[in-house]
Structure formats: structure tokens, C-alpha cells
Amino acid sequence: MEVKPLMVTDVKALGVLSADVRSELQFELCQPYLMRNGFYRVCQHVETAVLKSIMVDCITFTFYRAGEAAFEAGQDAKHAYFIERGTLEYQQNRRTSKVKRKLRVGAHNEIIIAEAALWTFWDHVGTLTAPNPASMLKMNVDKHTKIIAESELMGEFAAELALHFRTRLSMAKPPQAPWPNDIEVPCTSFDEMIVCASKIVRSLVSRIGLELVKDQVGQWASAVFRNHPKNIEELEKEVTKSKCMLMANTHGDVERLAAVSTINISRCDGTTLMQLGTWDPESGLRVSCKLPGTKQELGETAQEAMTRVLETDLLPFRGLVDLSQLPVHHEVEWSRSEKYNMRTKYLRTIFQLEVRNEMDLPQLQRLETDPSRDKGPPMVKRHSFRGFMGMSAGRTLTRRSGSQNKMDLDSLGCIADTHEIVGLPDGESQRVLICGWLHEEEVDRFRGEGEGKAVLERLMSRIHIDELVMSSVKDLTPTIVPISDGSEVVARDRTVSYDNRTDEKSMDTRSVDNRSEELYGILGALPKDAHALDD
Template structure:
């Protein structure tokens, strides 16, 4: 199948290559890294057949590539996009449509989602202010603390916050069952009918209390001021205390439960219960002191009028320190709560009624507290009992099996460590999810898995243009799993039909010389979150060549290849794109072997990046991918439409780029960051000899050109349609009659350069692959170019001595000395052609090449020499 795909791609590749000698002008290579050597382990001893066939023997995944069903779609896909343009709804628009009935409304962009970070931050700020109000204000009211210093500042912040909170409440969406209401009129109406009046009263009382505290300082206004502040506190307790506190507390509790272990969670809940008891007794103690100080009395006596015996004398209670007064009131509150005894007793009827009521509340609340704490402790004991029972059974098993003591200790240690780690809850463990509707479960899985799928450019392309594929992949293809420390994700020599995405945690990938063509000392790689593993399993019948083991608790998503093929069959438009991607990926697998490329493994396949795969696809699929990418870009950046109305030049650039994409002359993709890029791939060949010479392109010309244009660079060509890098390199070698030398080529490096394109208004990425080849000058069997006959010389020369061009002057002494040391009299030049483009090549010493390519004087000398060539004397070889 790979050979058939290669034969089908031969014609478009040749068409895309026409003029490759002249089109690969956007590169410059003047450095020469040393050739890399592939070290293959001597311990890897496969059979002769395996050594000759792997990875060539790797078969393509038939469930993905179905040529008989896709052949009709291949010719119609790009035509469909040409006619309809943006005919697929994007994921962002689909998600917005599910959240609001009017996603195009401008208010949807202003309103705050109740589950967003902004809403959570506002709730946390409200919790902090609320805790201050509920803790400090009761003390300030009971002890008549002056509003100065830090208390004045915090009171002002509280007033401002609760006023702004009313505005934020008008702009925060409302959760209604499964959906979120994000229409401003509905949100405002809901808030106006529920919490607007209590919030307004609370904010008004706070501001009035703060203003009166600032204006009046006399005793005559003290009682009125206390009443107003008490009204503000009452509103705070009834509205914010019961509504906001409980709501924010639930959010925090849900977050804590998802992060803490079972034991830590039990301790956390016990701390919360005890803190709640202390806070309630704090409020009651402040109320008890305020009642004894300012409350009515039917007997003329109050409990605060008692005396304190200090041993030598009696002191009035109100003359003691505020700290003693507060702790005494708090002690009384705890005594009534726990049915204890204290020397403080009520002195009038109002105090006794308050005491009776709180005793009744304490009985109920105290019993509830004891039962809650007991339940938490029982849960902890049951958890520990289950753990101890498992360890006890393991000890018994090891003892009855006569296991060596050293090994038994290791097993017990590992078991204790595993039992102490809280495992993540899997979807299959949550039985209640089976009771919710399928549509809601679909939205849940889409929300869970779409961010991870967006990290892969192909899946980003699929799920953004066809929601049916997105739903099918999220519901049927992806399975989530967790790994503990030292768990294996996969092992070497195991057949695989799944690709993996590491969502969290770290993995260690190890290749052993005995199970893979790894280096002699093996290979170990630390895999970090966000990496894809064993992607080759989706597109071929892959066998793992390494072992992936967890180094920390990990969450991994697995994509089944057969299920993915079944999901892709539902989309007729995108099926051919995936099939072509699969064919090109498989071609990289079977051709990845030294010296052309590195061996493939579970982490990467050489030359299988998204950009390189798209560049090798057929012209129709390339146009489809380009048009979809353009439409996605304009959908994600609606501001470009406004800019095009204001600047017509941008619209003309967009139209020109779209026309070139449809014509197949430009390749456009969305990179993993979601940015639009125009991609150009160039293959560069560095041919050297033993005497330190390099083959250099001196000049080029096209049909109709009157003279040769100086270039002075390494031979290069663009990667054509439906063509891999290996095939492009083979075409470049065949230009010089070196087709049989492809096995001697070494890949040196890949250079990536990104720069803005003024012609298209987007970024252009240039991928330059530099290859090296060592030859003798005699191996290049091309016709030699003879310069025009001159009586003064009969030898071939590209650049004559400096006196030959007296009008040319070297700008610096250093360049003059460099030029004088270069002997160019015995250099041979060759003339080669590829269709309508022709180029002149020559063997140059590397020092000469550097001077000609880097200095202005060298370029002038080369241009002057090229002008002296007589066109009728050039022998042209047609290929």
C-alpha cells in the first residue's frame, strides 16, 4: 500500500517540483557541522529477516485507511470546501450554543460564568470579608470599640466590597439545573427577585453606620449608632452569613475533597467542625457580654456588675481588662454549650431567658457535634481497619508461601506505600453517572477531553470542523486511567493498538539494547505532561520498542485505533484527510532507518511532525487542510474582519492566500499554539570531498533570462506534493546523477526559521533539512563548463586573479589578503538543468565558498565572472 501511495504521488510530486532549483532561494547555509554516526547496539540480535525488514515490515492500520471507501471522497472534499467555505460549526461556537440561547449577544462576553476563575476569586474575597465581619464586628459592638486605625480601614473595605458585590451579582450567570443562564435580562431579573433587597439593605446599613461613626462622637448618639450597626450586622448574618458563606464553603469543600487523601480529609473535616463550634461560641459570648452591659434588667442587676476576688481585694468586673472580660464571656458560652458549670450566673429575667434558650440549643448542637466527630473517627478507623486487614492477609500469604524474608519485607513495604496513596476516582467507579442523560454525559466528556485533544494538531483540526467526530471520539475512543509510582504503561515487544496522552505526572521511557535498536548503553527519557506516546499505534500495527514506567502518580488518556477508525467513518469530508495523514505517517515509519534518519520509537517517528506530514500530502488534501485552517483562524479571530474593512490591503492579501491554497501553491496550517502559518520545506545537500571542497551552486537562470543570476549557496530544492523528505532528497541527488549514493547520505541538522510574510500577512515557517555526502570529484559525471577562449589562458577558472577585474576593489585589507591567498585556477564548473530551471555548480574550497557567500566583494567577483560566460558555449544536460 505504501508503494501504491508512492506511485500515485509520483506525478503530483514532479509537478510540485518543477522549478525547485529556483524556488528554494530562502535559505543560507555557511556552517558545516560534523557528520553524525549512528551507533547500533551489538546486543540487539534479531534474525536476518527481522533486521532486513524492520521497520519496513510494519503494516499500515487498515481500519484507518480504506481506499475503496475513500477514493470517491478524495476528489470531492476540496471542491466542497471551495463552494461552501465555512460550513462546519466550530467547537467554541457549539459550546457557546449549549450554554446560551443567544451566543451572539454582546452581553455573553461581559457576563461572568459562575464556574469561572473570576467568579471563584470574587467568592473567596467575599469569604474573607465575611469572616472579618462575622468575627470582628460582634466584638466591636459588644465592647464599643472606637472606629480607628486598622478597624476603620477594614470597615471601609467591607462597605466598598459589599457595594461592588451588588454590581458583580448583576453580571454573574445563574446555574439552572444542567444549563447556565448567561442572558443579561434573565440574570438581572433573577438577582432582583432573590438577593437584591437584602444586599441593598446590608450595604445601606454599613454605609450609614460608617458615616455616623465618623460624624458623631458624643454620648448622645452612641445608642443610635449601636442600633444602626446592630441592624447592619443582623442583615449580614441573615443574608451573607447564611447564603454566601454556605455557598462559598461548598465550593471550597468540593475543591478540598478532590485533592486531599482520605485520612487528611477526615482530619480537615474535624478541624472545620471544631472551628465552627469555636466561632458559634464566639458570637454567643459577645452577645452575652452585650446583654449584661447594655441589655434591659427587671431586677436592676446585671451579671457584669459582679466582683472578681483577686486574693487581697475585690475588683469590679467592668474594671478588669478587656481580655479578661472576653475570655470570661467565651468561657460562659462554652460552659452552656457543653452543659458545664461556671461561677457566672444570670442576674435578671432577660439574662435567664437567654441562658435557657442557649442551653436548649447547646443540648441539640452538642449532641450533633459529638455524633459528627464520632462518625469521622469511625470512618477513619474503618479505613485503617480495611488497610490493616489487607496487610495482615498479605503477611499470612507470604508466610504460608515460604517466601524469603528479604523479599517479603520488600513486598510489604511496597504494599504499605501503595495503600497510603489515594487513587484517583475513575468514571467507571462513579455509578451515579450511569443515571444521567446521555446528552449531559456527552457534554461532561467533551469538557474533560477536548483540551487534551487540542494539543494534537490533527485532532484539533477534526474536532473543530466536525462536531460529530468530536462527540464520537470523546464518547467511544478515549479511556482515562491512572498509574501509581512504578506502574508500567506498556512494555517492550508488546503489540499495541492504542496511543497515549500523558495528562499529569511523569513517565520514564527506557529502551534496552536487547529489545530495540538502541545505543549500546541503552536510552532513558523522562516524559513530561502534555506528551503523546505510541502515536504510531493509531496508524500502523505497531510493536513497542521500549518500556514506559510511571515515576509519580499519572493520569493517562488512551485512544483505541480501531474505535478511532469507526468514529472517522461517520465523516465523509474529513475521512480522506485522516487517511492521507495515516499513509504519510506510515511512510515515515517504514523509511526511518539510518543513515537517512533515526530509528522510530514510541516517543517519536523521524520526519513525522504535523508540518512535514501536511507538506507530503496530495494537493487536494493539502488544499482541504489549508482552507479549514484559514476558516478556523478567521473564526477564532473575528477582529480580523473589522481590520479588513478598515484596511482593504489585508482583504486582498487574504483573498490571494486563499486562492493560492486552493490552487495548491501555498501550504497553510494551524500550529499547536493555534497560530496560522505558511509552511515551506527545503532539502539542502552538502556534498564534500576529501580535500575539503564543497559542491556549490554558483548561479541559476530560467527560460527567457538573458544572463545567469549569482547565488553561491549549497544545492537545494523544495519538497513537492505527495513527497517525503527521502524522496525529495532522491530527486536532488538524481539531478547530479547520484541516485545510487542515497545510502551514503547523512542527515546533519534541521533548521527552523519563522518570519513574517509581507505578501500574505501571516507568519511563514521554513524547515531546512541539511544532509551531507562525501564524494570524489570524479564521481560527478556532468559536462564541464568552458569559459570563453582567451589567448592569455587556456585553463579553466571561475575567478581570475585580482588584476583580471581592475575595476573591482576589495573594501578592506582583510578581504584583500583573504582573496590573494585563494587559488581558483583549477576549479571545475558543471551545468545542470531541471525542466525550465538551470543552475551552474562547481567544486569550491570551503574557505572560498565562505568568502564568496559572505563578502560583498566575493559576490561581485562571482557576478562579474558569470557575465563573461558565453551562452552558446555552455553544454546543457537535460534530465
């Protein structure tokens, strides 16, 4: 027998309470669900009254019986949803969508279903059904929009988010990303959008995080627990200069946030072009094994950041890459800042490019090694080991007394010969990116903190940077092309709306229209380039 859970509307006694008390009760009931999203966390600190109005006037607790649909494919999206309890089934089919798909979502997913309706005019591309009794918080998007538009500050903030959401929604298509749906629109999490926002928006979010850090430090200072953030004054200077971004997560912990754009250039032989270090006249040699890339700057997308890298550090590959056609992989990486004793969250975008082994790139300057420049201590032979670093069979490895296996000096030279250590110079900045083609197991070894890093540092100390390497290469033209399967994908214009229906005549151009102008007010609240997408 189906038992309906007790809902707020079922408690008749609430009717005798004053409007203020009922509003406070509604606020307390809704708050845990909305605080999962960064936009509402900012709203809580900046305009608490606006957040309360959203919770009281826009949200209703709704019960769904087994088999009942919350919405169906093709309908205009009038609501966004937060799952309170139960599991729901979301299904797409070829009649109304680009893909056929079925999945289940529950409260543990902590997502906003049909979030796209908050930032665009969205049509549902799938059907959401409750296979068993379930309940959700249903948010009226038109009321939500009206309330936010009445706040000048939150209206401007929402306008920029809507602009970023629209851009990413328009770009969400294979091979860059899976097609968007009511459950997820790729690359539109609050973290991913805010880290690429304008300086004023980033500053607003970072200032909130900084104040939370100061409050927490003050509380911890009087407690036994001492593992709190440090060097707060320096951290504040970085935030002021927009060199660092802070953001409070769902649990109230403040983290540093950064977006990084990298490229994975691989060959058919299984090797990948890895950045082994950099050299410039002022800083000299710096050693680090990682994919070539850069941190995204203010207001910069991952694609724009990678374009900047291709115009400088990876200039020889500039003509080989159409970033809009490359597969993209996203991952999150964590590290801890010793300086500030805080966690840093890296949002990493990795573009995938495969090239053929036979390359004719005169811009790639082969770097020679000079054994006389070796800075490592002498090595003592212990025993032989075969197959390490792709060297010829029978190469002798050595071990230092009291340490792990190390390679002898001849083997260090062999690495350079085998893995084509090359320099990619930037003629204007006099900076050289030092790279090598490595296998996966070699990448893992060089990225480590022990033996591999020591070997890499020793190898790099033998590299000689000469005048030939420092010559400018900007007038040279690449002569290889990326591997293609023969299919051609036409880049979609950002102004063209995404639509999942197969009948082009029925396309509703509203599906990606930006709400930022009409709903969050005022053209003056929009960024200067807000209409660039409409050109």
C-alpha cells in the same frame, strides 16, 4: 506517602448529570491534549461530532502508581497515550529492540506515546513505567479506528495519513534515520506528512487555514493592532492553485508550510559545494548562496524530490549517489513573508554526501571570470588583511569609504581560481546552476545581507556563460565514487515490516501493515497508488 490525585471517576456526583453534560465535560477535559496534533485540529473543523465521539468513547483518564508499567516491550499496542501529569520512564533493551536506550518523557513533551498504533498494527518495542505517581489519557485504538471509519471524509483523510505513516515507518532505519520506537517514529509529524500529501488533502488543510486567516483579519481590522496578514486575495489564489500551503499550529496561528530537499556535498578538504546562483536566457543571473536542492512537489517525498534534482541540476553527480544509503539530517527553518506578512515554516531534509578531492567530472564546466564585466563601483585601498576567503597570504583587501572591508578586483578573481566556480548545465532547459566549493566560514559570510552578499553579487557579475557551458552533458558518465567505510547496507523493501526482535522467526508482519485499507474503510477511499507498497 503516595497521594492519588483526584480523577474524573472519583467524582461520584458526576453520575447524576445527564449523558450530554458528561460528554461535554469529557470533551472539555480532553480537548487541550488532542489539539496538539494536527489530525485532530482538522477533525475539529471538518467533523466536530467525530472528534467528540473520539474523546467520549475512546479516552479514559488513568492513574499509575510509582513503579507501575503502562505497557511492556513485546505486547500488542492496544492504546495510545497522552501524558496528563508526572514523568514516565521509557526503556528499550537488546532483547526486544535494535537498540538499548532509556529516556524520560513528561507532559511538556506534548507527544502521543505509541502513536504508531493509531496508523499501524504496532507491537511495543520498549517498556513505559511511572517511577513516581503519574496520570495519562489512554486512547483505545480499535474504538478510535471504528469511529473514524464511520465518517467518509475523515476516513479518506485518515487513510492517506496511514499510508504516509506506513511508508515512513518502513524507511526509518540507519543511516537515514534512527530506529523508530514507541516515543517517536522519525519524519511522521503531522507537518511532515501533510506537506507531502495529495492535492485534495493539502487543499482541505489549507482551506481551513485560509478561513482562519480571514476570520483573524476581520477581527484585527477593527482593533488597534494592525500587524495582520495582508494580500489575502492573492494568498487565496496561491492556495487554489496549490502553490502555497497553509496550516494552523497548536496555538491557532496560521503559517505557510513548505518542505525542501537539499544535498550537502562535501570534500575531504573541508569545502562544501554551494549553489551561488542560477542563470537562464530569460531571467539572466540570480544570486543566492545556499545548498543545492528544491521544494518538494505534491505527493513527493524528500528522496523523490532529490532524485529529480539529480536528474536535472546535479546531473554530473547522478551516478555517485544512492540516496537510500546517505545519512540524512532534518531541520526546521523559519522566515517571514513580507508579501503576506506571515511566517513560513520550512521543513528541510539534508542528504549528506562526502566525495574525494580528486574528481574527474568533465560535466562540471569551469566558469571563467571577465573583469571587464564587473558592475561594482571603484574601490580605494585602505589596508591589508590576510587569510580571507582562503586567498594567498599577503593579498591586499580594500575598504570603501564609509563601509566595511571589501576586496579589490584582483581578489575577486582569486576567489574564482581558489574555489573552482563551476557551472552545471541542463541542456534541455538552457538553465545553468552556478556552484563553488566553499569553507564553512565563507558560506556564513556569503549568506549574510551585508558585505558578503555584495562581494558575491560582484563576483557573479563577472562570470561569463559561453556556448561550451550550455552544451548538453546527459551522455557523460561520472567517474568518482562517494567515500565509504566499507560496510554494505541493503535497502529494506517497503513491504517488509519493521520488527525490533532479534529472533526472525517471531517477526510479526502486522507491525507495519497499513490500517488505511482495513480500518479506514473502503478501497475507494484510498489513493490510487495505495497498494504500490504491497507489490
